[in-house]
Amino acid sequence: xxxxxxxxxxxxxxxxxxxxxxxxxxxxxxxxxxxxxxxxxxxxxxxxxxxxxxxxxxxxxxxxxxxxxxxxxxxxxxxxxxxxxxxxxxxxxxxxxxxxxxxxxxxxxxxxxxxxxxxxxxxxxxxxxxxxxxxxxxxxxxxxxxxxxxxxxxxxxxxxxxxxxxxxxxxxxxxxxxxxxxxxxxxxxxxxxxxxxxxxxxxxxxxxxxxxxxxxxxxxxxxxxx
Amino acid sequence: xxxxxxxxxxxxxxxxxxxxxxxxxxxxxxxxxxxxxxxxxxxxxxxxxxxxxxxxxxxxxxxxxxxxxxxxxxxxxxxxxxxxxxxxxxxxxxxxxxxxxxxxxxxxxxxxxxxxxxxxxxxxxxxxxxxxxxxxxxxxxxxxxxxxxxxxxxxxxxxxxxxxxxxxxxxxxxxxxxxxxxxxxxxxxxxxxxxxxxxxxxxxxxxxxxxxxxxxxxxxxxxxxxxxxxxxxxxxxxxxxxxxxxxxxxxxxxxxxxxxxxxxxxxxxxxxxxxxxxxxxxxxxxxxxxxxxxxxxxxxxxxxxxxxxxxxxxxxxxxxxxx
Numbered sequence: 155x156x157x158x159x160x161x162x163x164x165x166x167x168x169x170x171x172x173x174x175x176x177x178x179x180x181x182x183x184x185x186x187x188x189x190x191x192x193x194x195x196x197x198x199x200x201x202x203x204x205x206x207x208x209x210x211x212x213x214x215x216x217x218x219x220x221x222x223x224x225x226x227x228x229x230x231x232x233x234x235x236x237x238x239x240x241x242x243x244x245x246x247x248x249x250x251x252x253x254x255x256x257x258x259x260x261x262x263x264x265x266x267x268x269x270x271x272x273x274x275x276x277x278x279x280x281x282x283x284x285x286x287x288x289x290x291x292x293x294x295x296x297x298x299x300x301x302x303x304x305x306x307x308x309x310x311x312x313x314x315x316x317x318x319x320x321x322x323x324x325x326x327x328x329x330x331x332x333x334x335x336x337x338x339x340x341x342x343x344x345x346x347x348x349x350x351x352x353x354x355x356x357x358x359x360x361x362x363x364x365x366x367x368x369x370x371x372x373x374x375x376x377x378x379x380x
Numbered sequence: 381x382x383x384x385x386x387x388x389x390x391x392x393x394x395x396x397x398x399x400x401x402x403x404x405x406x407x408x409x410x411x412x413x414x415x416x417x418x419x420x421x422x423x424x425x426x427x428x429x430x431x432x433x434x435x436x437x438x439x440x441x442x443x444x445x446x447x448x449x450x451x452x453x454x455x456x457x458x459x460x461x462x463x464x465x466x467x468x469x470x471x472x473x474x475x476x477x478x479x480x481x482x483x484x485x486x487x488x489x490x491x492x493x494x495x496x497x498x499x500x501x502x503x504x505x506x507x508x509x510x511x512x513x514x515x516x517x518x519x520x521x522x523x524x525x526x527x528x529x530x531x532x533x534x535x536x537x538x539x540x541x542x543x544x545x546x547x548x549x550x551x552x553x554x555x556x557x558x559x560x561x562x563x564x565x566x567x568x569x570x571x572x573x574x575x576x577x578x579x580x581x582x583x584x585x586x587x588x589x590x591x592x593x594x595x596x597x598x599x600x601x602x603x604x605x606x607x608x609x610x611x612x613x614x615x616x617x618x619x620x621x622x623x624x625x626x627x628x629x630x631x632x633x634x635x636x637x638x639x640x641x642x643x644x645x646x647x648x649x650x651x652x653x654x655x656x657x658x659x660x661x662x663x664x665x666x667x668x669x670x671x672x673x674x675x676x677x678x679x680x681x682x683x684x685x686x687x688x689x690x691x692x693x694x695x696x697x698x699x700x701x702x703x
């Protein structure tokens with residue numbers, strides 16, 4: 155990949171438009187944009203709304219050109235709860251948690267796995283990745299894989315270089331027909347995601363490992379939570 | 381979807397690192413152990429010509445060749461082997477693997493200095509005979525001679541750190557409760573040293589054709605039992621730590637000690653690798669103990685045991701995921 159590929163240019167311009175657009179809007183409202191405060195992007199998966207249609211999975215695959223055989227996002231279906239015909243399934247989102255204390259970043263020997271200081275997004279620099287798979291082994295959420303084409307570590311990056319760069323919400327959020335996904339900045343108390351976390355019972359997985367994940371789940375409430 | 385019925389010993393669902401890593405860990409242990417042994421031997425004996433001593437000769441080979449083979453295996457285990465050089469230009473001080481890359485480079489440097497000084501006369505002869513233009517190399521070795529004693533101590537420490545490093549590499553994996561275990565570096569250092577001793581025995585008895593009751597054999601015999609007992613103790617600590625750790629650590633313990641990998645542990649590690657060599661060393665009469673063929677056989681058992689330990693830890697360790 156060259157230093158200034160078309161993708162980089164488009165995403166860079168997208169990011170520029172996104173940031174300048176926001177600050178213009180804020181200043182028009184008479185508020186001072188706090189440009190120094192870093193974002194901490196997070197996501198909430200509302201398991202009570204999710205119907206398991208997997209539209210999010212398809213949208214992710216298409217937007218981020220994820221080849222067959224691997225996936226950045228999976229919706230896992232539970233065993234059925236209840237007796238036919240009153241059966242219900244629980245759906246669980248398995249994808250990168252964008253840990254604030256990311257073990258994949260800590261073990262990476264080249265610095266290819268990194269946390270974007272401006273957004274808190276955990277991403278992979280393809281140029282630096284040698285494919286040692288240390289990050290894949292250390293991830294307790296089992297969401298990393300070797301991209302079959304690039305041969306580098308890959309995973310969800312909240313569409314950092316695709317939708318987000320173009321000023322849109324991540325593809326999975328946009329595609330969800332039941333609005334089960336909420337994405338935004340946890341450091342902004344007024345954001346939809348912060349409100350969702352505040353106003354609902356939420357859980358995060360494997361907190362004891364100290365990874366401080368940023369993927370929240372609103373529990374399905376039937377059966378034992380993960 | 382996969383049609384395999386789990387568990388399949390070498391293809392478990394959460395397996396990331398496979399055989400080549402196990403062999404790599406095994407080879408590094410040999411290198412670390414052989415070098416530590418040779419330095420201990422050289423410093424405790426006044427050798428007229430160290431380059432003619434078979435323990436020193438063995439260390440020169442075992443310290444370098446297994447490490448280079450191991451690193452080659454590692455490079456080809458990368459998904460992008462030809463980008464391996466990026467590891468040497470982007471150091472990350474919080475990554476165990478990155479620190480390991482640095483360790484290798486320093487270790488190899490001191491290894492070369494050590495060999496060059498000890499084999500100065502031989503190297504000089506070769507240069508005179510084949511490439512006289514390289515005469516300046518002799519001068520460089522001459523300069524290294526002045527720092528030899530310090531370099532040797534540093535090499536000993538680096539060899540020990542290398543032995544422990546293989547354990548740290550795995551114990552950093554917080555995703556696998558069995559591997560994320562503080563005893564692992566010490567266990568790998570002890571078993572690596574024991575494999576280095578066994579490999580040195582094979583070298584001096586087969587390539588060097590030394591007698592079973594030679595001075596060298598007597599010297600090495602002093603270390604075998606203490607190291608093996610230490611290894612056994614550390615294995616006990618390793619499992620007791622899992623047992624008292626609760627939660628997934630207990631699940632990891634149960635998974636590891638049952639099925640295929642349980643058999644590898646009990647037969648390969650405990651019986652072949654520890655019990656047989658330990659009994660052979662403790663209870664065999666001196667006639668057997670100083671018989672070259674007997675020592676060769678016991679050393680092979682020891683090496684098989686250490687290889688099994690590396691396979692067992694790596695594969696069984698990846699059976700269970702942290703909750």
